[in-house]
Amino acid sequence: MGHYTYILHSKEIDRYYVGFTSDALKERLRKHNTNHKGYTGKANDWVVVYFETYNSKKEAYAREREIKSKKSRDYIERLISSAG
Template identity: 65%
Template structure:
């Protein structure tokens, strides 16, 4: 059964969270975020996974990502990850 993940990354140097979803291996996806690229996460190399949730379908993982992004609230993200 395929596994898809919704995940939240945190960068200490940026003091920011990043929310995403993937069907890739999470360690490999994190490695890509921590490389030099033009995207949002490319400016910092200290991203760590602070939350992950597994789903059976891409649609479920995407829906969870959109739910979290829809909150537009750092407080809600920190509540979800237990800070």
């Protein structure tokens, strides 16, 4: 089973969301796009724009924290474009 660090984007609110999961990305995305409270509940058009695969949950979580620590939209957009 893979563990993922991922970045979602919503055109509706023009925001990014960084997260990690041990679920299949498709299933995790479905959960983000359901009506719920929380950051991703603000929109329901989230799409996966970037992801990295890790062998452990610990590694995926550490990478999520690293990306979030940058507090930089520019950094996120550079990551996305480098994967293109």
